[in-house]
Amino acid sequence: MPGSLRIGKVIGIDLYIHAGWLIILVLLTWSLASDRFVQLAPTWAGSTYWITALITSLLFFVSVLAHELAHAWLTQAHGLKIARMTLFIFGGNEDLESPPRSVGSELQIALIGPCASLLIAGLAYLLALPFAGTGTPEEAVLDYLAFINLSLALLNLLPGFPLDGGRIMRALLWKWSGDYRQAARAATLAGQGCAYLLIVLGIGSFFFGHFFYGLWTIFIGWFLLSAAQAAHMQTLIQTALHEVTVQHAMNVAAVTVPANISLQKLVDEYFDPLKLSSAFVVQGGYLAGQITLMEVHQVPHEQWGKTPVGYNMRLKEQLLVATPEQSLSAVLQAMVARGIDLVPVVEDGLLVGVLSLESVIAYLQHRCVQQAIQ
Ligand SMILES: [Zn+2]
Incomplete structure (x- = not known):
């Protein structure tokens, strides 16, 4: 609060x-x-x-x-x-x-x-x-x-x-x-x-x-x-949101980054061109962690070229993680309580989507339009 x-x-x-x-x-x-x-x-x-x-x-x-x-x-x-x-x-x-x-x-x-x-x-x-x-x-x-x-x-x-x-x-x-x-x-x-x-x-x-x-x-x-x-x-x-689950509102096309690229490549090829400040890190499709601009800036700029993303990310154990079948309102409550706006959705360890406040709003708008047409 x-x-x-x-x-x-x-x-x-x-x-x-x-x-x-x-x-x-x-x-x-x-x-x-x-x-x-x-x-x-x-x-x-x-x-x-x-x-x-x-x-x-x-x-x-x-x-x-x-x-x-x-x-x-x-x-x-x-x-x-x-x-x-x-x-x-x-x-x-x-x-x-x-x-x-x-x-x-x-x-x-x-x-x-x-x-x-x-x-x-x-x-x-x-x-x-x-x-x-x-x-x-x-x-x-x-x-x-x-x-x-x-x-x-x-x-x-x-x-x-x-x-x-x-x-x-x-x-x-x-x-x-x-x-x-x-x-x-x-x-x-x-x-x-x-x-x-x-x-x-x-x-x-x-x-x-x-x-x-x-x-x-x-x-x-x-x-x-x-x-x-x-x-x-x-x-x-x-x-x-009664009976709505996470899979209804998650973004399945969210950008992810591999754990073995350097921080320099992360900024040059992902964060800067896509205007991102955070991304989930994957290793062979499995969620490994999350990297944000804050973690990037903890490393001196001259070392960005030789520091891999996986070396400085927040590990998945420290993240709030959702599953596709979880109730959307329960996950939203946990996000609001902990001040988190981005949650990885994982099934058997594999990252299958990302839930964000934007993706929830997009889902709700889509549902409103559908109800208006019917
Ligand atoms: Zn009381």
């Missing part, structure tokens, strides 16, 4: 944080220090407000992480793989490598997140009891954690995808109708409905004097809207 930063690997999952988190950190720290904590304890020193607010914001981040890791842990316990996770206030955008599998496991995976948030809320509430009425920073932090985790659980239970409540709705609709794609479309439409509702509520609160609360609600609604719209678009594409 664009605008995300990798922060590490947890239980085998590459963890990213969404750039929006920085805005949240600033907005939350500011609203706590200048509004909520001032009302709770008007006599603190000025710096105490800001330090307590920053610690609270960071603990809020840890709470969201715990919520998302609970989903991820159970997802993996159900035997599904998660390649990466992008952390946000809701729907951690877990990039599943395989689509959902049964209504029961969907429901459990969706419910465990809000349960984790409720558990943290209960724990913070109990820990806050000894400090009740003292007006200390301990009371302020624990009190807020109890409140925000309860809010997080309730927000995530709203019935619209990508919120957990939307996943529950999708699973139940799927169970009743038996049509997963239809259920997914309905859940993403409901997600957009929830987002508009939050935005309207936020604007209302803003004008009725609840400045920070209103700002928060508008912000969350706006992010939910873009996430729900993206998810809706994805379900529409999945429906349009």
Whole structure:
């Protein structure tokens, strides 16, 4: 996802944080220090407000992480793989490598997140009891954690995808109708409905004097809207490409280069005249790897004449490789998730075609024209 930063690997999952988190950190720290904590304890020193607010914001981040890791842990316990996770206030955008599998496991995976948030809320509430009425920073932090985790659980239970409540709705609709794609479309439409509702509520609160609360609600609604719209678009594409396999959309006449030619010959006879910046490398028809202008330019120019392509290419083990029978929408999803625009299509080791975003668009245009003629 664009605008995300990798922060590490947890239980085998590459963890990213969404750039929006920085805005949240600033907005939350500011609203706590200048509004909520001032009302709770008007006599603190000025710096105490800001330090307590920053610690609270960071603990809020840890709470969201715990919520998302609970989903991820159970997802993996159900035997599904998660390649990466992008952390946000809701729907951690877990990039599943395989689509959902049964209504029961969907429901459990969706419910465990809000349960984790409720558990943290209960724990913070109990820990806050000894400090009740003292007006200390301990009371302020624990009190807020109890409140925000309860809010997080309730927000995530709203019935619209990508919120957990939307996943529950999708699973139940799927169970009743038996049509997963239809259920997914309905859940993403409901997600957009929830987002508009939050935005309207936020604007209302803003004008009725609840400045920070209103700002928060508008912000969350706006992010939910873009996430729900993206998810809706994805379900529409999945429906349009239903039963379409890679072989329908691959280019069988893509240019390939032999592994034993020099980089100089590659540039002179392939890249420059054909205006290419990348090509798949073959050895006797078998896929060996991929060479791009970037790898060519890693070698000093005077050595291009005596460096074979095969010596400096990216090996096929490092590439995303498709087979002709694979579902096109699944491969497209993997391409988008990994930011790849060119995928070799291989059958028994032999390169039989190349799938690119251009070849997919060409296929879709061809199909539209065919449908218009019929
Ligand atoms: Zn969740």
